[in-house]
Amino acid sequence: MQQVNVGVIGLGNVGSGTLEVLAENASQIALKLGFELRVSTVCSRTVESKQLPAALGKVKRTQDWREVVADSGVDIVAELVGGTSVAQEIIDGAIANKKSVVTANKELMASCGAQIWERAIAAGINLAMEASVAGGIPIHTVLREGISGDRVVALYGILNGTSNYILTEIEKRGDPFDLVLAEAQQLGYAEADPSADIDGYDARSKLAILAALAFGERITPEDIFVEGIRRISPMDFRYAHRLGHTIRLICAARQTPDGLILSVRPALVGERTIIAGVQGAYNAVWVKGRHGGDTFYYGRGAGARPTGVAVVSDLMRVAREIRSGSPQRVSPFAHERLGEYKPLEISHEKCAYYLRFRVDDRPGIIAALAGILADKGISLDSVLQEPSDNKHDLPFVITLEPTSERAVRDAVEKMSRLDFLREPPLALPMEPPL
Amino acid sequence: MQQVNVGVIGLGNVGSGTLEVLAENASQIALKLGFELRVSTVCSRTVESKQLPAALGKVKRTQDWREVVADSGVDIVAELVGGTSVAQEIIDGAIANKKSVVTANKELMASCGAQIWERAIAAGINLAMEASVAGGIPIHTVLREGISGDRVVALYGILNGTSNYILTEIEKRGDPFDLVLAEAQQLGYAEADPSADIDGYDARSKLAILAALAFGERITPEDIFVEGIRRISPMDFRYAHRLGHTIRLICAARQTPDGLILSVRPALVGERTIIAGVQGAYNAVWVKGRHGGDTFYYGRGAGARPTGVAVVSDLMRVAREIRSGSPQRVSPFAHERLGEYKPLEISHEKCAYYLRFRVDDRPGIIAALAGILADKGISLDSVLQEPSDNKHDLPFVITLEPTSERAVRDAVEKMSRLDFLREPPLALPMEPPL
Numbered sequence: 001m002q003q004v005n006v007g008v009i010g011l012g013n014v015g016s017g018t019l020e021v022l023a024e025n026a027s028q029i030a031l032k033l034g035f036e037l038r039v040s041t042v043c044s045r046t047v048e049s050k051q052l053p054a055a056l057g058k059v060k061r062t063q064d065w066r067e068v069v070a071d072s073g074v075d076i077v078a079e080l081v082g083g084t085s086v087a088q089e090i091i092d093g094a095i096a097n098k099k100s101v102v103t104a105n106k107e108l109m110a111s112c113g114a115q116i117w118e119r120a121i122a123a124g125i126n127l128a129m130e131a132s133v134a135g136g137i138p139i140h141t142v143l144r145e146g147i148s149g150d151r152v153v154a155l156y157g158i159l160n161g162t163s164n165y166i167l168t169e170i171e172k173r174g175d176p177f178d179l180v181l182a183e184a185q186q187l188g189y190a191e192a193d194p195s196a197d198i199d200g201y202d203a204r205s206k207l208a209i210l211a212a213l214a215f216g217e218r219i220t221p222e223d224i225f226v227e228g229i230r231r232i233s234p235m236d237f238r239y240a241h242r243l244g245h246t247i248r249l250i251c252a253a254r255q256t257p258d259g260l261i262l263s264v265r266p267a268l269v270g271e272r273t274i275i276a277g278v279q280g281a282y283n284a285v286w287v288k289g290r291h292g293g294d295t296f297y298y299g300r301g302a303g304a305r306p307t308g309v310a311v312v313s314d315l316m317r318v319a320r321e322i323r324s325g326s327p328q329r330v331s332p333f334a335h336e337r338l339g340e341y342k343p344l345e346i347s348h349e350k351c352a353y354y355l356r357f358r359v360d361d362r363p364g365i366i367a368a369l370a371g372i373l374a375d376k377g378i379s380l381d382s383v384l385q386e387p388s389d390n391k392h393d394l395p396f397v398i399t400l401e402p403t404s405e406r407a408v409r410d411a412v413e414k415m416s417r418l419d420f421l422r423e424p425p426l427a428l429p430m431e432p433p434l
Numbered sequence: 435m436q437q438v439n440v441g442v443i444g445l446g447n448v449g450s451g452t453l454e455v456l457a458e459n460a461s462q463i464a465l466k467l468g469f470e471l472r473v474s475t476v477c478s479r480t481v482e483s484k485q486l487p488a489a490l491g492k493v494k495r496t497q498d499w500r501e502v503v504a505d506s507g508v509d510i511v512a513e514l515v516g517g518t519s520v521a522q523e524i525i526d527g528a529i530a531n532k533k534s535v536v537t538a539n540k541e542l543m544a545s546c547g548a549q550i551w552e553r554a555i556a557a558g559i560n561l562a563m564e565a566s567v568a569g570g571i572p573i574h575t576v577l578r579e580g581i582s583g584d585r586v587v588a589l590y591g592i593l594n595g596t597s598n599y600i601l602t603e604i605e606k607r608g609d610p611f612d613l614v615l616a617e618a619q620q621l622g623y624a625e626a627d628p629s630a631d632i633d634g635y636d637a638r639s640k641l642a643i644l645a646a647l648a649f650g651e652r653i654t655p656e657d658i659f660v661e662g663i664r665r666i667s668p669m670d671f672r673y674a675h676r677l678g679h680t681i682r683l684i685c686a687a688r689q690t691p692d693g694l695i696l697s698v699r700p701a702l703v704g705e706r707t708i709i710a711g712v713q714g715a716y717n718a719v720w721v722k723g724r725h726g727g728d729t730f731y732y733g734r735g736a737g738a739r740p741t742g743v744a745v746v747s748d749l750m751r752v753a754r755e756i757r758s759g760s761p762q763r764v765s766p767f768a769h770e771r772l773g774e775y776k777p778l779e780i781s782h783e784k785c786a787y788y789l790r791f792r793v794d795d796r797p798g799i800i801a802a803l804a805g806i807l808a809d810k811g812i813s814l815d816s817v818l819q820e821p822s823d824n825k826h827d828l829p830f831v832i833t834l835e836p837t838s839e840r841a842v843r844d845a846v847e848k849m850s851r852l853d854f855l856r857e858p859p860l861a862l863p864m865e866p867p868l
Contacts, residue, residue, distance in 0.1 A: 021725050025585055031650060032582055034764040130580070136726050138580020145579060146564070146572020148466055149746025151459055216465060274732065277708045291455045292570050292733065292743035298708065299729035309726035312583025326758035330468040 003036035004319035007068040007099075009090055010080035011044035014104050014131065017304030018080065018311040023053030029316060037319050043068045069093035076318050078311060079103040084111070091116055095123045100322060102314040104131035104307060110205035110221050113212065114333035121331060126321045128314035133206040134159055134283040135307035136300030143213045143287075144332055150289035152214040156431070157251040159206040161281035161301035162190050162197035163229050167247060167266075168279045174234045189281065199228035200264040203251050207264055210285070211253040215260060217341035218334045219253075225346035227265035231426050236356055239384055239397045240268050243354070243430075246276045250431060259342040261349050268354050268430040349405035352381065352430040355398045355412070358422040361391040365420055369398065372414050376407045393422055399430065437470035438753035441502040441533075443524055444514035445478035448538050448565065451742030452514065456749075457487030463750060471753050477502045503527035510752050512745060513537040518545070525550055529557045534756060536748040538565035538741060544639035544655050547646065548767035555765060560755045562748035567640040568593055568717040569741035570734030577647040577721075578766055584723035586648040590865070591685040593640040595715035595735035596624050596631035597663050601681060601700075602713045608668045623715065633662035634698040637685050641698055644719065645687040649694060651775035652768045653687075659780035661699035665860050670790055673818055673831045674702050677788070677864075680710045684865060693776040695783050702788050702864040783839035786815065786864040789832045789846070792856040795825040799854055803832065806848050810841045827856055833864065 006022075008015055022029070022039055030036050041060040042052065052059055062068065069077055069090060077094035079101060081087050087105050094101045101120065103109065109116070109132045120127040130140040134157070143152075158164050162184065169180045181198065184190035196202045201221075208221045229249050240247050245268040254261050269276050274296055278284045283301030288294055300306040359365055366383065373380060378400055385396040400408065408427055416424040440456075442449055456463070456473055464470050475494040476486065486493055496502065503511055503524060511528040513535060515521050521539050528535045535554065537543065543550070543566045554561040564574045568591070577586075592598050596618065603614045615632065618624035630636045635655075642655045663683050674681050679702040688695050703710050708730055712718045717735030722728055734740040793799055800817065807814060812834055819830040834842065842861055850858040 017725075021583055024725070025583065028585055028650065029583065032764060136729055138576050138729075141575055141580035142572050145747065145751060146575035147743055147747055148750050149455055149459065149463065150743040151462055216462065272711075274708060274711050277706075277711060289743060291451075291458070291739040293737070293740055295570055295572075295731070295733035297729070297731055300727045303727070305725040306723075306727055309581055309584040309723060313579065313581055316582050317579060320763060321758075321760075324755075324758070324760035324763075326755075326760050329754060329758075330466060 003038045004075045004322055005038050005040040005073055006076045006078055006315055007041040007043065007071060007074035008039055008078045008080060009043045009065045009068055010082070011042060011047060011050055012080070012082070013304045014307045014311065015042075015044065015080040017308030018078065019053055019056065021305060021308040021312045023055040025312070026055055029312070033316055033319060035319075035323060037315060040073050041068050041071060065090050066093065069097050069099060074099060075322055076100045076102060076315060078315065079105060080311065084108050088112070092119070095119050095125060098123055098125055100126040100318045102128045102311055102318055104311055105129070106132040106202075106205045106209065110208040113209065114218065114331065117331040117333050126318045126326070128318050129209075130314045131307050131310035133209050134285065134299065135302050135310050137283055137285060137297050138310065138313065139210065139285050139297055140213060141313075142297060143210070147287070147289060147292055147295065150292040152287055153290050154252070154254040154288040155210060155214045156275065156286040157207065157210065158248055158275065158278050158282070158284045159251050159301065160197050160200070160203040160249060161283060162194070163200075163203070163249040164278060164283070165189050165281045166198065167229060167232060167249065170232065170234055171237045171246060176233060177230060198230060200226040200249065203249060203264045207251040207253060207262065211260065211262060212334065213332045214253065214287070215255070215341040216334055217260065217343070219260070219262065219343060223262055223343035225263040225265065229266050232266050235386070235395050236426070238386060239356065240354070241271065242384055243268065243399065244271050245269060245430065246271050247428070248275065248278070252431070255341060256344070256348065258348060259344040261344050261346065263346055263349070266428055268428055347404070347406040347409065349429065350402055352402050353400040353408050354428045354430055355400065356426040357396055357398070359394050359396070360420050360422060361394045362420055368418060369415060372411050373400070376411045378403045378407055378411060437472045438509045438756055439472050439474040439507055440510045440512055440749055441475040441477065441505060441508035442473055442512045442514065443477045443499045443502055444516065445476060445481060445484055446514070446516070447738045448741045448745065449476075449478065449514040451738030452512065452745040453487055453490065455739060455742040455746045457489035459746070460489055463746070467750055467753060469753075469757060471749060474507055475502050475505060499524050500527065503531050503533060508533060509756055510534045510536060510749060512749065513539060514745065518542050522546070526553070529553050529559060532557055532559055534560040534752045536562045536745055536752055538745055539563070540566040540636075540639045540643065544642040547643060548652065548765065551765040551767050560752045560760075562752050563643075564748045565741050565744035567643050568719065568733065569736050569744050571717055571719060571731050572744065572747065573644065573719050573731055574647060575747075576731060577644070581721070581723060581726055581729065584726040586721055587724050588686070588688040588722040589644060589648045590709065590720040591641065591644065592682055592709065592712050592716070592718045593685050593735065594631050594634070594637040594683060595717060596628070597634075597637070597683040598712060598717070599623050599715045600632065601663060601666060601683065604666065604668055605671045605680060610667060611664060632664060634660040634683065637683060637698045641685040641687060641696065644685075645694070645696060646768065647766045648687065648721070649689070649775040650768050651694065651777070653694075653696065653777060657696055657777035659697040659699065663700050666700050669820070669829050670860070672820060673790065674788070675705065676818055677702065677833065678705050679703060679864065680705050681862070682709065682712070686865070689775065690778070690782065692782060693778040695778050695780065697780055697783070700862055702862055781838070781840040781843065783863065784836055786836050787834040787842050788862045788864055789834065790860040791830055791832070793828050793830070793854045794856060795828045796854055802852060803849060806845050807834070810845045812837045812841055812845060
C-alpha cells in the first residue's frame with residue numbers, strides 16, 4: 001500500500017475545513033507519516049457545485065454516501081455530516097464494510113459511543129473522534145495517550161464557545177443577556193434557535209464524552225445535571241467581582257467517595273484563576289490527576305480550520321494504524337457501570353453557594369430568608385448589597401458556607417414562595433479554587 | 435504474549451515516581467491496555483537498600499544495567515538515570531538488543547535525539563520521550579499526535595520551573611534576586627549550582643526538543659540564543675507593571691519568512707495574558723498553528739509523580755505498539771536542515787524592547803542616550819522614571835518601538851561605554867500579545 005485513501009462525507013463547515021487543511025499541509029503530512037494521505041472521494045448533496053482545493057488532485061465526487069462506504073478504494077471514512085440519523089447509518093455502513101472511521105459527531109458519540117466503539121472493535125477497524133469535543137484542543141489525545149498513566153480525580157471545562165462569548169460580553173460591557181444574545185445571533189456566533197448552546201445541552205454532550213474518557217465509566221448525557229445561562233445578568237457579574245470571582249458556564253465531573261458528580265451550569269470561579277481568563281469563543285479543559293496534579297488545555301472550541309486540524313490529526317493517526325496493521329484498541333467507553341465512578345444525583349454536591357435575590361423591599365426580608373436557611377442548618381458566609389434607587393426591585397446576594405445541594409434546593413424552593421421576591425432566587429455554586 | 439515487561443533503570447526522583455504510579459494504577463492501566471504492564475526488573479546502584487512498592491509483586495533487582503538491556507524477559511527499557519554518558523550507553527545497549535526505550539533524558543535527546551531515533555528506527559524498536567520536557571504536560575503527544583495535522587508557526591514556553599519560581603517570588607515579594615535564589619536553594623527548589631536553571635541552559639535543551647518536534651527541523655541547543663534571569667530585579671517588575679506587563683523566562687521559536695528565530699531569555703509579556711498567569715514552578719507551552727490557531731498547555735514542570743505519569747503514559751503507548759506489532763514510526767527529529775525553518779541568528783529578531791538603565795544622575799543623560807538611538811534609526815516609544823532619593827543610582831526605563839535586535843545590540847554596546855551608567859543597560863524584548 002503506497003498511500004491511505006480517505007472518503008470525506010459532508011462538506012459543511014468541518015468538511016470544508018478538513019479538505020483545506022489536508023490540501024495545504026499535504027507535503028508536511030506525508031513527511032510526518034512517511035506515506036501519502038489522499039482524499040479519494042468526497043460526498044455531499046451539493047457536491048457538484050462545490051469548489052474543491054486544487055492541491056487535492058483528482059477526487060471522485062458523489063451525492064450518495066453509500067457509494068463511499070462501499071468503495072473498495074476507500075480506507076478511512078470521515079463522517080462529517082453531524083446529527084444522529086444519517087450519521088449513524090454512515091458509521092454503521094463503514095464498519096460493515098471494514099472501513100476505519102473518523103468522526104466529529106458529538107451527539108452520536110455522547111449517546112451511542114460505547115455501542116459504536118464495540119462494533120468497531122468487533123470488526124477490527126479503527127475509530128477516532130478528537131473533533132467531537134472542543135475542536136481546537138486535542139483533549140481526546142491528551143486523555144487517551146498523553147496522561148493515560150494517571151487517574152483523573154476531577155475534570156472542569158468551558159466547552160461551549162457561544163455561551164462563553166455571551167457571558168464574557170455581558171461581563172465586559174454590562175449589557176443584559178437578551179441584548180448580547182441578539183447581537184451574537186446577528187454576528188453568527190449564536191444560532192437562530194440558541195437553546196442547545198445557552199441551555200447547556202451542547203456542553204452536556206461534550207462533557208459526557210470527556211467524562212467517559214477521563215473516568216472509564218459509562219456516562220450518558222442524562223447522567224449530567226444541566227442548567228443554562230439565561231438568568232445571568234450584569235448585576236451577577238458585579239456581585240461576583242465584589243466576591244473576587246467571575247461567572248462561567250462550567251462543565252464539571254468530580255470524583256467523590258460515593259461516585260461522580262456531573263454538572264453543566266453557570267458557576268462562580270476565582271477571578272485570578274487561569275480558567276477565568278478564558279474569553280470569547282475559546283474552550284478550555286482543566287484536569288486534576290491523582291499523580292500528575294493539575295494540567296490545563298486551551299484553544300478554539302469550533303471553526304472550520306481548528307476542527308479540520310482535529311479531523312486531519314485523527315486521519316493521520318488512523319492511517320498510521322492501518323499501515324502498521326494495528327487492530328482496534330480497547331474502547332475508551334465503558335459498556336456498563338464499573339461502580340467506583342458511578343454517576344450521582346446532583347443533590348449530593350457539596351460546595352459554597354451564591355444566592356442572588358430581587359426583592360420588593362420591606363422590613364424583615366433578611367430575617368425571613370435567614371430563618372429559612374437556619375431551618376435547613378445552612379450557615380451564611382456574607383450578605384452583599386449594592387446601592388439601588390428602586391426599592392421595588394432591589395438586588396442583593398447571600399453567600400453560603402459549603403453546604404449540600406439538597407439543603408440549598410429545599411431552601412430555595414421554600415424561599416420562592418415568599419411574596420416579596422420578584423423572581424425565584426438564583427443559586428450558583430462557587431467552585432473550589434481552580 | 436500475556437503481558438509486556440518493563441526494566442526500569444534509575445531509581446532517583448523520576449524512577450521512584452514511575453514505580454509508584456505503575457503500582458498504584460496497575461488495575462486501571464490493565465483495563466486501558468487490555469493486557470498487563472509489568473515491572474520485571476529494576477536497576478540502580480543503591481537498589482538493595484530501596485523499598486519498592488509492594489503492589490509491583492516479584493521484581494528482579496540488579497545494580498548492573500547491562501543485565502537489564504540483555505534480559506530476554508524485558509520488552510521495554512525505561513532509561514531514567516539522566517545525564518549523557520551512561521544514559522547513552524544504556525539506550526545504545528537497549529537498541530542493540532532490540533528492546534524498545536522510554537526515556538526522560540532531555541540533555542541526551544536535545545543533543546543526539548536525531549541519531550538515537552535513527553538507530554531505533556533501523557532496529558525496528560519503539561522510542562518515547564514525553565518526560566524529557568515539561569514532565570506534567572503531555573506536550574510531545576500533543577505535537578506528534580493531537581495537532582499533527584496542523585503546521586506550527588510559533589511556539590512559546592515557560593519550561594524551567596526554578597526560574598519561574600524565582601521570578602514570580604521576586605514579583606510577589608519585591609525581594610532581590612540573590613535573596614530569593616538563596617531561599618529557593620534552601621527549600622530545595624534550586625540546586626547548589628543553579629546555573630543550568632537560572633542561566634537558561636536547561637530551558638534551552640527543552641526548547642531544542644520542542645522546536646524540532648514542532649517544526650520538523652534539525653535544531654540543536656547551539657542554535658538557540660540564551661540569556662538567564664540573574665539581572666532581573668524588583669525594579670524591573672515595577673516598571674513592567676507600569677507598562678501593563680510582567681517578566682517571565684520565555685522560550686520562543688517563531689517562524690519568519692527567512693527562517694526560525696529561537697531564544698530563551700527574560701521577556702516582558704502582557705500582564706493579562708494567560709501565560710502571565712503561570713506562577714511558581716509550573717510550566718506552560720503556547721502553540722500558534724497556521725490552521726488551528728492558538729492552543730495552550732499548562733502543568734507541573736517536574737516532580738516525581740507528574741514526571742512518573744509521563745513515563746508511564748509512554749510505557750503504555752510503547753507497550754500497545756509492541757503488542758500490535760507496530761514498528762517504529764517516522765522520526766520526530768529531522769536529520770538535516772530542511773530549509774524552510776532554518777535557524778537564524780538572534781540579530782534577525784525584530785520586536786519592541788525594554789531598556790533599563792541605572793545612572794549617576796547629571797544633566798544631558800536622556801539626550802546622550804536618545805542621540806545614540808537616533809543614530810541607529812531607533813524610535814523611542816516611552817520614557818519612564820520612578821521617583822528615587824539616590825541620585826547616584828537612579829533607575830529609569832526607555833521602551834523602543836519595534837526595531838531589529840541588531841540595531842538594539844549596537845546601541846546597547848555604544849551606551850555601555852557612557853561613564854554615567856552604573857552597569858550596562860538591560861535590554862529585554864517585549865513579546866507580541868500572546
